[in-house]
Amino acid sequence: MKFDYHTHHERCGHASGSVRDYIEAALNNGLHIIGISDHTPAFALEEDRPWPGGAMAKSEFPIYVNEVLQLKQDYAGRIEVLLGIEADFLPDSLDVYRSVIHSYPFDYVIGSVHDFAGIGLYNADHWTNLTSQGKLELKNLYYQYIAQSAKCGLYDILGHVDALNRYFPEYSDLRTEAADVTLKTIAASDVVIEINSSDNNWVPNEAFLERALYHGVKVTFGSDAHEPEQTGHDFEKVQSSLRDIGYREWATFRGRKRTMVELHAR
Template sequence: MKFDFHTHHERCGHASGSVRDYIEAARNNGLHMIGISDHTPFFAASEDRPSLTGSMAKSDFPGYIQEVLALKKEFAGSIEVLLGIEADFLPEHLDLYREVIASHPFDYVIGSVHDFAGIGIYDSEYWESLSPERKLETKNLFYDYIAQSAKSGLYDILGHVDSLNRYFYGYSELRTEAADRTLKTIADSDVVIEINSSDDNWVPDGYFLERAFHYGVKVTFGSDAHEPERVGEHFEAIGKQLYDIGYREWAVFRNRERFMVPIER
């Protein structure tokens, strides 16, 4: 079975193409399941859309739900379309997000850390300004946020875990016991992590995935595609990497239920 659970589209302001474009690209690429998982609005903000490139507007959210559900019916029989969402982990607003998400028929929810303790995951200049000791503290703090997101019970999938490896030079060389503590928390919370193939720089890396396998952490796949032509990108190669590590199955979702399917070599 070929699938992709992490895709965006034009509503979020930093991706191109319509929802239909991503579904058609997935079908043309031989996928059996395609998840649409654009960014939630900033529900706690007073403005309809405080960032034109950060997420969809609150006023766009009902249309997003309706469109994906309609396309799910339209494409039934040729490809299974799943209604997903990517929700930032915002500890101070968990109850609000929990209430909104519970009121819609999502097939799965991705939880992602984009900011932690006022630090943005893309802020490489901030990282470069830190001493080696502060870099390690920052990495440990990031892992703490990941662990908190796992324990929240709000998410089915944790998105682009260890994403700092893409933007913070030397991040992967900083070994810390916090990684193992976080992976144990993820396993105990029974939440899945995705292998994210965006930008041709997969995260988590092989070392982290080997530790994840050791702790029994379940995995799935998401391209994090922001252009339709990147849907399903590197699916087979990532499956091979996981198989070589020792994984024999990965997770798919439907109606907030998880099903394990074989990794095909």
């Protein structure tokens, strides 16, 4: 079974293509399941679209949901289309997001840390200006946010865990016990992490996934596609790598219910 649970489309303001374009690309790439999981609007803010380059407008949200549900019917028998969403982990706004998300028939919810303690995930300049001790403290703080997101109970999947490894130089060289503490929390919270294959730079990396397996953390796959042709990117390579690490199953979702399926060898 070939699947992809993390895809975006043009409504978020930083991806190209329609929802239908991603479904058609998934068909062309031999996928059996395609999950549509664009960014949630800024539900906790008054403006309709305060982040035009980062997330859809609140007024677009029900239209998005209805479109995916209609396409789910239109493509039945050809490919399974799932309704997902990627929600930022914003600790002070969890009740607002929980209320909205629980009022729609999502198949799964991805929770992602894009900002933590006022620091952006892609802000490499901030990182570069820190001392070695400051970098270690920031890494520990990031892991604390990941652990909090796992415990909050809102998400089925944690998105691009350890993504700082992509953007912050020498991040992986900083050794910290916080990684294992966070993985234990994720396992205890019974939430899944994705292997995110975007940018030709998977996160988490193999070393992190070895520790995840040791602690009993479950995994799934998401390309984080922002262009239709990226859908399913590196699925087979990720599958093979997980087998080599020692994983033998991974997670699929429907109706907020998880099913573990065999992770086939190539």
